[in-house]
Amino acid sequence: MKKKIFFIATLALIITSCKNSHDHTNDSHAVETEKVKITAYNPDFELFAEADPFVVGDSSNVLTHFSHLPSFKALESGSITIRLIVGSKEISQTLEKPTRKGIFSFNLKSETAGSGKIIFDIKTSKGTFQLITPEITVYSDKNKAIDAAQKQVPSRTNAIVFTKEQAWKIEYATEFPLIEPFGQVIKTSAQVQSAQGDEVIVSAKTNGIIIFTSNNILEGKNVKNSQALFTISGSTMAENNSTVRYAEAQNNYELTKSDYERKKELAKDKIVSEKDFLKSKNDFENAKTIYDNLSKNFSTAGQSVSSPMNGFVKQLFVKNGQYVEAGQSIVSISQNLTLLLKADVQQKYAPFLGSINSATIKTIHDAKTYSLEQLNGKILSYGRTANDDNYLIPVSLQIDNKGSFIPGGYVEILLKIISNTNALTVPNSALIEEQGYFFVFVQINPELFEKREIKIGATDGLKTEVISGINKNERVVTKGAILIKLAQATGTLDPHSGHNH
Numbered sequence: 246m247k248k249k250i251f252f253i254a255t256l257a258l259i260i261t262s263c264k265n266s267h268d269h270t271n272d273s274h275a276v277e278t279e280k281v282k283i284t285a286y287n288p289d290f291e292l293f294a295e296a297d298p299f300v301v302g303d304s305s306n307v308l309t310h311f312s313h314l315p316s317f318k319a320l321e322s323g324s325i326t327i328r329l330i331v332g333s334k335e336i337s338q339t340l341e342k343p344t345r346k347g348i349f350s351f352n353l354k355s356e357t358a359g360s361g362k363i364i365f366d367i368k369t370s371k372g373t374f375q376l377i378t379p380e381i382t383v384y385s386d387k388n389k390a391i392d393a394a395q396k397q398v399p400s401r402t403n404a405i406v407f408t409k410e411q412a413w414k415i416e417y418a419t420e421f422p423l424i425e426p427f428g429q430v431i432k433t434s435a436q437v438q439s440a441q442g443d444e445v446i447v448s449a450k451t452n453g454i455i456i457f458t459s460n461n462i463l464e465g466k467n468v469k470n471s472q473a474l475f476t477i478s479g480s481t482m483a484e485n486n487s488t489v490r491y492a493e494a495q496n497n498y499e500l501t502k503s504d505y506e507r508k509k510e511l512a513k514d515k516i517v518s519e520k521d522f523l524k525s526k527n528d529f530e531n532a533k534t535i536y537d538n539l540s541k542n543f544s545t546a547g548q549s550v551s552s553p554m555n556g557f558v559k560q561l562f563v564k565n566g567q568y569v570e571a572g573q574s575i576v577s578i579s580q581n582l583t584l585l586l587k588a589d590v591q592q593k594y595a596p597f598l599g600s601i602n603s604a605t606i607k608t609i610h611d612a613k614t615y616s617l618e619q620l621n622g623k624i625l626s627y628g629r630t631a632n633d634d635n636y637l638i639p640v641s642l643q644i645d646n647k648g649s650f651i652p653g654g655y656v657e658i659l660l661k662i663i664s665n666t667n668a669l670t671v672p673n674s675a676l677i678e679e680q681g682y683f684f685v686f687v688q689i690n691p692e693l694f695e696k697r698e699i700k701i702g703a704t705d706g707l708k709t710e711v712i713s714g715i716n717k718n719e720r721v722v723t724k725g726a727i728l729i730k731l732a733q734a735t736g737t738l739d740p741h742s743g744h745n746h
Contacts, residue, residue, distance in 0.1 A: 279391055283363070284690050285378045289314055292365065292376050293409055293691035298390035299329070299355045299383040307351040310409040310691070311343075311367070317724075319347025319413045323369035327351045331361030331383050347413060358385040403696045404689060405733040412691075417725035419688050422671050422717050423708075428664025429597060430705050435588035435606075435658045437650050440643055444559065444579040449569045451548050453477035457565045464561055468552040468578060475576075477548040477569060498529075498536035505529035556580040559652070584646050585625075588658050589637035597662050598627040604642060605659040605706030611649060614706055620644035659706040669715075670708040675723045676701070677730055686722040686729050687715060694722060694729055 283294040291312040297305040307327060311320035326339040334357040344350045361383060365376040384390040456476045468474065505525045512522040559579040563569060586606070590598070601624055604617040617623070622644035631638055640660065650656070677684045683701050686694040699714030715721065722729060 279395075281381075282690050283378050283381075285376050286314070287374065287376055289374050290320070290367065290376060291317065291691065292378070294378075298387075298393075299353075299381065300387045300390050301355050301358050301383060301385050303387065304352050304354045307353060307363075309349045309351065309365070310347055311349065312347065312409065312413070312691075315418065317412065317417050317419075319409075320367075320369070321346050323367060325349050325368070326366040327353065328364040328366070329353050329355065329361060329381065329383075330364065331355070331357040331359045331381075347409065355383045358383050405686070405694050405696065405729055406692060407694060407729050407732050408692050411732070412725065415725050415728055417728075418723050419691075419720045420672070420675075420723045421720055422669050422711060422715060424667050424669055424717055426664050426666065427668035427670055427703070427705075427708075427710050428600075428662040428666065430662070430703055431590055431594050431597070431601075431660040433588050433590050433658055433660070434655050435586040435640075435642070437652050437654050437656060438585040438587055439559070439579050439581065439652050440583040440585045443581070443583045444577060445553050446574050446577045447474075447550060447553065449477055449548070449550070449571055449573045449575055451477055452570050453548065453568070455563050455565060455567045455569055455575070462558065462561070462576075464558050466558045468556060468558060470552060470555050472552045473549055474552055475550040475563075477550065494532070494536045498532040501525070501529040501532040550575060552578050554578060554580065579652065581646055581652065584644050584650055584652065586642040586644060586656065586658065588640045588642070588660070589632065589635065590640055590660070592631055592636065592638060595638055598638065598640060600663045601627070601640070601660050602663045603661040605661070606644070607657040607659075607706055608649060609655060609657065610651070613649070615647075616707055617642065617644070620647050657706075659704075661705050668702065668710040669712075669717060670710055671715075671721060672723045673704065673707060673709055675721050675726055676709060677726055685715060686726050688720040688722065696730075696733065 279298055281294075281296040281298055283292065283296065285292040291314055292309060293312075294307055294309040296307040297303070299305050309325075309327075311325070312318060313320060320343065322342065324339060324341045326337055328335055328337040336353055336356060338351050338353060340349050340351065359382075361381050362377060362379040363381050364378075367374040367376070382393070384393070454477065456478055458473050458475060462474055505528070508517050508522045508525045511517045512519070556578045557580075559577045561576055562574045563576075569575065604622070604624075605614060606617065606620065606622075607614045622642055625641040625643050627641070628639040642658075644650070671685060675685050677686070677696075682698055684696050684698050687697045688694055697714055700712040702710030702712050704710070
């Protein structure tokens, strides 16, 4: 069992009334009890807790929500020990399983007043982990706790309640904005092609009539290495008949072999001259070379055409029964594993092409977006001159076909230029657009979010530069933002859903 101890990355300690927090003034569910709200993170878990104010001599319920990171899904099994430490005094409680999925309900009776911290020891099948929340205050007087609660009520301006139980049911995540190099972006399109070495064109090695080995040799058909696909028969041809040439080579090979073996035995007894023996040996070796060469590709039925590798039939150039000549293309076999993206950019970007270090690629047919790194891609080359037909400069990239890329189709591509300028960025999935204005949901605590207008700059297809509106220390919703917006629009969510206040 491994043990990890991490101090929290972020702590939100907010004391507020449940009635005000959920804004249910006339709701029969509203409870007139102040709550301490605690948010903490380590690399493996998110903690969100709602606790009664800690007062000496009083029992405080601590209702905790644990989510796995980075999935933000509920912790469904495991044991958790809570420890409240004030000075040298410590009280604790252990729960062997959650009250409900992701939820553990603890009860602690404080014994000592003062500032302290809560430690959560988490044991799961994957190891032992720890969350530490400093600056928990235990009051000696209940009125002081209530007074502190009233002074620390967060602003409700433009805030939306979205409970952990609701977040666990959707694709949801939060992140801090990143400050990272963010340079110029060149937007263009690219054609998807098979990379060199990933596609092979099979040609005829003799003249003859194409005969398919089966009726299911079709474009898109999977084939295996050395699998027979066609036969090129020349048995009905009067001239340049491959079947005749093969038969002649076979007969000549067998004849010279027999003569060579006979003279080899006679030479031991000096019955034949050294000259005759060497001539028979030379004749045999020449005949064998010709026969071996033909037998690799021909039989009495004609030339056998096989697949040179595992892959699929990309294109058929012939039909069953068609006459072909030596060197003519018959079929192309592709593995579709490595692809080439051929993009063209305007001449005004020529000074920047040598500084391209990455790209974002978006498929048109299913609107999926990938980074060049996700596809194990690389920049192969860029043109030094413009094309004669369109006066654009070509740029070539290579990628692994980990997505649903179709050779011959097109993709949208954003070429990223190396920059020494840092920018504050958020994933595009965090952005909500309304009538040309952009917003993000800033987390106040894991169940309360503020809708914040931001001013955006450039985008690389995956991330967008934020010019103003948020800072690097404000956690924003990066997955599920649209559903939080819908929750705000309906205004019918019950914030007490699944909570035991």
